[in-house]
Structures are given as structure tokens and as C-alpha cells.
Amino acid sequence: MGVEIRAEGLVMTYGDTRAVDGVSFTVASGEFFGLLGPNGAGKTTTLEMIEGLRKPQAGTVRIDQYEPWKREPALQRRMGVQLQASSFFERLTAREQLDTFGSLYGVAAGRTDEMLEEVGLVDKADVRTEDLSGGQKQRLSIACALIHDPDVVFLDEPTAALDPQARRNLWDVLRTMNDSGRTVVLTTHYMDEAEVLCDRVAIMDAGKILELDTPAALVRGLDAPVRISLAPGTITVETAREIAGGDPVVDEESALTITTREPSRVLTQLANRDALDGLSVKGASLEDVFLELTGREYRA
Amino acid sequence: MRPLRSLATAMLKGYFRDRMALFFSIIFPLMFLVLFGGIFTDDGASKADVIQIGHVAILDDAPKEAKAAYAKSLGIHKSTDEAAALRKVKKGDADALITQKGDTLVLHFSRADPVKAAELQGQFQAIVQAANIAVTGQPPKFNVTTQQVEDESLSAIQFYTPSLLGWAIAAGATFGAAANLVVWRKNGLLRRLRLAPVRTSSVVLARVAVSLAIALMQAAIFIGIGKAFFGLQLTGWWPMIIPLLVAGTLAFMSIGLFAGAISKTEEAAIGISNFVVLPMAFLSGSFFSLDGAPGWIATVGKLLPLKHLNEGMLDTMVRGDGPSSAVMPIVFLLGFAVVVTAIASRFFRWDD
Known part of the structure; x- marks a missing residue:
């Protein structure tokens, strides 16, 4: 169970743009690996080269001993894919989709019920895919990717365009995915998703990998200050400045915020003044790392 | 498989x-x-609608077999109002009007449907010729039979x-x-x-x-x-x-x-x-x-x-x-x- 993926110096150019520009990384067997980046960063193209949909113009990909672009059935039987779009046969029910995909992989018919159970679609088994909600479609397409119990799974933005409830619901499905030692590679542009699901994350932009580490290490590496927010009117701005020492204080209508690298000192003083009601402390998240690396300006 | x-x-x-x-x-x-x-x-050919004014000897006194033959393609109605019948032909509600003046058969038709007009003229010519031969008491010397080239079942x-x-x-x-x-x-x-x-x-x-x-x-x-x-x-x-x-x-x-x-x-x-x-x-x-x-x-x-x-x-x-x-x-x-x-x-x- 599980496979090792090694990508080295991957390059893919479309016209003048280098969509992927020298990407190298390895994914260990059983690892949950995330490719993170803004739209157009080159995540999907990178994933397509790893899956074998595109042959790299330069560099190599190996999944165990296989070169995926050769599309060898022996590898494809061990590989599950969920593409960006919901790729289904028209006008078939959830059960029929699973049966059809199952038979492409030579899977016994009983697997369909197991998968419906696993992704919580038992009561939607006889509903046509056109009539499923966005979240149900994504769960079904993940079930289709897992129908043959693959050793490695590729997920391309599985939670794109889902509402927050549906996303969290889907995370529950995804989180258990590599419990059995399966290797999982996921692309996303949601930081929280990568933080919750991935063992390691590669942050990509403009076709290059900018950082690659565990989410926690990336956040620590940012060495970002902590934001301590107080409900308005708890203490005066003057008091806050006094407590903060030299650290910046921002007084807004909704909150009074102290940004500091010495949270324990600030919090102790606030506790001494009995000003902890309605207080919130926020450390850096992967989103901060991401914005730090890729810039904050809006890109259309 | x-x-x-x-x-x-x-x-x-x-x-x-x-x-x-x-x-x-x-x-x-x-x-x-x-x-x-x-x-x-039935192969598209529909009956021609002909109005007859007054007595037309050739039609009325024709032998039974002859009547049956032309009844296949001619639908003849009798009328007495010649003016009204003529209007009908002009408007296209009827295909032709037939009367007899002395020994002459008069056929009024409209050119609105030239195929039908030609067909009707030909048909009445044939009826008159046949009657003329019958009057002589001689059997006709020449005969014609027709054969369609396409398979008739088509x-x-x-x-x-x-x-x-x-x-x-x-x-x-x-x-x-x-x-x-x-x-x-x-x-x-x-x-x-x-x-x-x-x-x-x-x-x-x-x-x-x-x-x-x-x-x-x-x-x-x-x-x-x-x-x-x-x-x-x-x-x-x-x-x-x-x-x-x-x-x-x-x-x-x-x-x-x-x-x-x-x-x-x-x-x-x-x-x-x-x-x-x-x-x-x-x-x-x-x-x-x-x-x-x-x-x-x-x-x-x-x-x-x-x-x-x-x-x-x-x-x-x-x-x-x-x-x-x-x-x-x-x-x-x-x-x-x-x-x-x-x-x-x-x-x-x-x-x-």
C-alpha cells in the first residue's frame, strides 16, 4: 500500500508562458501531500504531469518504478484520480456511475455499496448525478476515484465551489483517505484545507515551488507576531499603548488590537487588569505564509 | 471486453x-x-372537379364502361347556374366547367394549375375522339397501351x-x-x-x-x-x-x-x-x-x-x-x- 512519487525538474511551457518551471519534490509512501498556490500558479499542470495526462517537456516523474505519461495499465490500476470538473457519464445514477467506473477497473459489483456507504450517499444511490448537489457530486467523484482501492490518489481542487458546510463535510471524507497507508496528492487554493489535511505542503507560484514543508513548520518559519484583540471599551487606548510597550496598537470600532511578539508579557498584564473578557488571540496561519510568499496584491 | x-x-x-x-x-x-x-x-393524382351545365350528350349518354373509365379521374357535378359555376372555376374552387353548344363541347378552365388544365383538355379531347369513332361504327385502327418504367409497386x-x-x-x-x-x-x-x-x-x-x-x-x-x-x-x-x-x-x-x-x-x-x-x-x-x-x-x-x-x-x-x-x-x-x-x-x- 502506498507509493513513492519523485518529480525532478519538471517543465511545461505554453507559448511564451512557463506554466511549470523546474518543479522538483518527492512524496513519501502514505503521505498526504498538498500543492498550494493561487490560480494559475501551475498546480494543475504539475498534477497532470504526475498523473500522466501530459508528458513533461523536461524533467522526470516516477511513481514507484513507473513513468506515468506512458499510461501503463499496471500503474493506472493502482492510481485513483479525481479531476477538477465532475466527470460523470450523462444521465446515470450515482450507483450506475460507480458500477461503470468499477467495471473499467475490473472491480466486483459489491464495491459500489461499500463506496456509497463510505461517502454517505446511500440514500442518493438512485438519483441521477445531474440532480445531486455540488457537495454530493464531489463526494461521488471521490468515491469513483476510490472504487478500485488505489494505492495513490490525486485530487484536483476537490472542494472548489463548495459552501463551508459542504467543504467541512468533505474534509471528513478526505481525512480518512490515507489512514490505510495510501499516498494522497491534493491541489487547493484554500489554506485552511491544506493546514487541516496535509502532512506536507508545497507552495507554488508562477510555475515554481517557493516553500515545501509541514504546515506547522511553514507557519513557525514565518515568525509572525501574534494579534491580541480586545472587545471595544475593555481598556482605553492609552492603557493599551502602555501595556504594549513599543508594539503597534490599532483602535478600530470592532476591536482594539495589539500586535506583539511577546504575547505572554502582554497577556499577563491584561490579566492583571482583569481585561480578558471577549479577548481573542490569533497566531499566524498558513494563509499568512502564503500571502507573505505570493504577495498580497489582487491578481485578476 | x-x-x-x-x-x-x-x-x-x-x-x-x-x-x-x-x-x-x-x-x-x-x-x-x-x-x-x-x-x-394513391400516387398523388387526385380527381379533377368538373361542373356540368345543362345536358352534355357525350357524357350523359355514354355507355356504362366509358362512364366508369372517366369517373376515375373526373368528378362531375351538375349545375344550372352557369355564372356561379364560372366564378367557382375562376376562384379555383372547381377545376373546369363543361357545357354543350350544338355539337361543340365547351370547356372552361383556369390556368392557375397548368398541369391539371392540360390534363383536362387532353381528357376531353380523347372522350370526343372516342365518341367520333363510335359514331362511324368502325373499330379503331390504331390503339395505344401505356407502361410505367418504374416498378409499379414503388x-x-x-x-x-x-x-x-x-x-x-x-x-x-x-x-x-x-x-x-x-x-x-x-x-x-x-x-x-x-x-x-x-x-x-x-x-x-x-x-x-x-x-x-x-x-x-x-x-x-x-x-x-x-x-x-x-x-x-x-x-x-x-x-x-x-x-x-x-x-x-x-x-x-x-x-x-x-x-x-x-x-x-x-x-x-x-x-x-x-x-x-x-x-x-x-x-x-x-x-x-x-x-x-x-x-x-x-x-x-x-x-x-x-x-x-x-x-x-x-x-x-x-x-x-x-x-x-x-x-x-x-x-x-x-x-x-x-x-x-x-x-x-x-x-x-x-x-x-
Whole structure:
């Protein structure tokens, strides 16, 4: 169970743009690996080269001993894919989709019920895919990717365009995915998703990998200050400045915020003044790392 | 085998659940069959409506056999109001007015329908000539008998069943292949299948099998309805339509493949298919016989797969020709399929 993926110096150019520009990384067997980046960063193209949909113009990909672009059935039987779009046969029910995909992989018919159970679609088994909600479609397409119990799974933005409830619901499905030692590679542009699901994350932009580490290490590496927010009117701005020492204080209508690298000192003083009601402390998240690396300006 | 079979099953289920596809590939062409089969039941010739004013000896005193003969093509009503009858002819409510002035028969007609006018004049000339000969008491020296060159059984339904069936198959196979290709490319299923341990040939063969099944079903329904309700008569070698249908379906699928390969959206693919199939059906004589059409239409028809399919089916299914008459159409259709598929594959993309 599980496979090792090694990508080295991957390059893919479309016209003048280098969509992927020298990407190298390895994914260990059983690892949950995330490719993170803004739209157009080159995540999907990178994933397509790893899956074998595109042959790299330069560099190599190996999944165990296989070169995926050769599309060898022996590898494809061990590989599950969920593409960006919901790729289904028209006008078939959830059960029929699973049966059809199952038979492409030579899977016994009983697997369909197991998968419906696993992704919580038992009561939607006889509903046509056109009539499923966005979240149900994504769960079904993940079930289709897992129908043959693959050793490695590729997920391309599985939670794109889902509402927050549906996303969290889907995370529950995804989180258990590599419990059995399966290797999982996921692309996303949601930081929280990568933080919750991935063992390691590669942050990509403009076709290059900018950082690659565990989410926690990336956040620590940012060495970002902590934001301590107080409900308005708890203490005066003057008091806050006094407590903060030299650290910046921002007084807004909704909150009074102290940004500091010495949270324990600030919090102790606030506790001494009995000003902890309605207080919130926020450390850096992967989103901060991401914005730090890729810039904050809006890109259309 | 199993992937091929399950892909074909999935496609076939999708087709039967698509009410629009079912309507346009089966119900719509059948509506034409019922319409044309019903309109042209007795070879188009309808009775001429003639108003007779006063006594016309030649008609009224004719022997029984003669009366029965002209009653087949003439519907004669008597009237006394000559002015009103003339108005009716002018307005086209009646085809002619006949009176007798002395020994002269006077026929009023309208040129609005020149064919009918000429027919009526000829008919009355003949009636008068026959009466003149009868007066002499001599048997006529010269006689004429007529013989139609076409098989006399080629009534409307005999012509329309193969011709409209050809159109139905062309539409079904073209639209099916075009829509299938665009939808699967757009929703990513083509890419998804590329990453499954399925050969591309299995995917293509599954689509071919489904299109063939649909074509055979169309043929069964058309022939069944033609026989059951319109007196369709099949001639000896009619099973030769099966290889003809197979070759025709492949040719039309190649058109659909081309339409699907160059289209970005399903709407565009259907539009291009329509743009090809409908004029092709007209120029191939699916809706009416092109025997009297100008030569250039026949020349264009020679390049169209549907024309070859229609001719092959007419020859074997209703004209009573031997199986060899299907050979050339099959060769042309297969050749067409190979050439157009080769062109389509140059435009083919796995994804957008």
C-alpha cells in the first residue's frame, strides 16, 4: 500500500508562458501531500504531469518504478484520480456511475455499496448525478476515484465551489483517505484545507515551488507576531499603548488590537487588569505564509 | 471486453434517458413517415372537379364502361347556374366547367394549375375522339397501351420508408457522435478515461456499438410501422440493408466526430451537425424524389453518403435488386468514413 512519487525538474511551457518551471519534490509512501498556490500558479499542470495526462517537456516523474505519461495499465490500476470538473457519464445514477467506473477497473459489483456507504450517499444511490448537489457530486467523484482501492490518489481542487458546510463535510471524507497507508496528492487554493489535511505542503507560484514543508513548520518559519484583540471599551487606548510597550496598537470600532511578539508579557498584564473578557488571540496561519510568499496584491 | 460492454451500456442508458435525442432520432422522422405515407397514398393524382351545365350528350349518354373509365379521374357535378359555376372555376374552387353548344363541347378552365388544365383538355379531347369513332361504327385502327418504367409497386410508402430511414440514421449517428465527444471533453470524462486502464479503441468501439444499435432500432421501427400501417412491401434482398446501415452509420459518425472535434460547445456541435445533415437529406432525396431535378444536384448527390445509402436501400429493399447493388454504396460509405475520420482526428483534442 502506498507509493513513492519523485518529480525532478519538471517543465511545461505554453507559448511564451512557463506554466511549470523546474518543479522538483518527492512524496513519501502514505503521505498526504498538498500543492498550494493561487490560480494559475501551475498546480494543475504539475498534477497532470504526475498523473500522466501530459508528458513533461523536461524533467522526470516516477511513481514507484513507473513513468506515468506512458499510461501503463499496471500503474493506472493502482492510481485513483479525481479531476477538477465532475466527470460523470450523462444521465446515470450515482450507483450506475460507480458500477461503470468499477467495471473499467475490473472491480466486483459489491464495491459500489461499500463506496456509497463510505461517502454517505446511500440514500442518493438512485438519483441521477445531474440532480445531486455540488457537495454530493464531489463526494461521488471521490468515491469513483476510490472504487478500485488505489494505492495513490490525486485530487484536483476537490472542494472548489463548495459552501463551508459542504467543504467541512468533505474534509471528513478526505481525512480518512490515507489512514490505510495510501499516498494522497491534493491541489487547493484554500489554506485552511491544506493546514487541516496535509502532512506536507508545497507552495507554488508562477510555475515554481517557493516553500515545501509541514504546515506547522511553514507557519513557525514565518515568525509572525501574534494579534491580541480586545472587545471595544475593555481598556482605553492609552492603557493599551502602555501595556504594549513599543508594539503597534490599532483602535478600530470592532476591536482594539495589539500586535506583539511577546504575547505572554502582554497577556499577563491584561490579566492583571482583569481585561480578558471577549479577548481573542490569533497566531499566524498558513494563509499568512502564503500571502507573505505570493504577495498580497489582487491578481485578476 | 468488460470495460467495452459497460461503457456501451452507460452510453445506451444515457441515450434512452435523453428525451430530446429520442425525439429527434425516432419520433420526429416517424412523424414525416406518417405524414408522407398518409398524404401520398394513391400516387398523388387526385380527381379533377368538373361542373356540368345543362345536358352534355357525350357524357350523359355514354355507355356504362366509358362512364366508369372517366369517373376515375373526373368528378362531375351538375349545375344550372352557369355564372356561379364560372366564378367557382375562376376562384379555383372547381377545376373546369363543361357545357354543350350544338355539337361543340365547351370547356372552361383556369390556368392557375397548368398541369391539371392540360390534363383536362387532353381528357376531353380523347372522350370526343372516342365518341367520333363510335359514331362511324368502325373499330379503331390504331390503339395505344401505356407502361410505367418504374416498378409499379414503388408507391409513396415504398419510396419514403428507405429515404426517411436514411435521414433518421444520418441524424442519429451524426448528432450522437458529435454530442458525445463534446460533452465528454467538456466535463473531463475523456481525460478521466485516459487515466483508467481502458484502451482508447474500447471507448471508440463502445460508441460505434451504441450508434449501430440505435440505427438498427430505427430501421426496425420504420419497417415495422411501414408494414403494419401503410402496406410496405419488402423485396427479396432487403436484409442487405443491414450491412448498408452499418457502413452508413460509420460514415455519419465520422461527420459527427468532425463536428465534435472542431466545436467548443455542445450547441456548436449540434449546429454544425444540423448544417450538414439537413441539406444533405434534401440533396439525397430523403424528402422527395430527385428524378426530375437538375443535373448538378445529381452530381452533388454523388458526393454525399446519404445519397448512396438511400440508393442502396431503395435498390435492395423495395426495387427488388440483387445484393450486388449494395456493394458500391457500402464501398463508398466506408471510404467516406475513413477519409472524414482521418480529417477529424487532426482536430481532435482530449481536453479544452
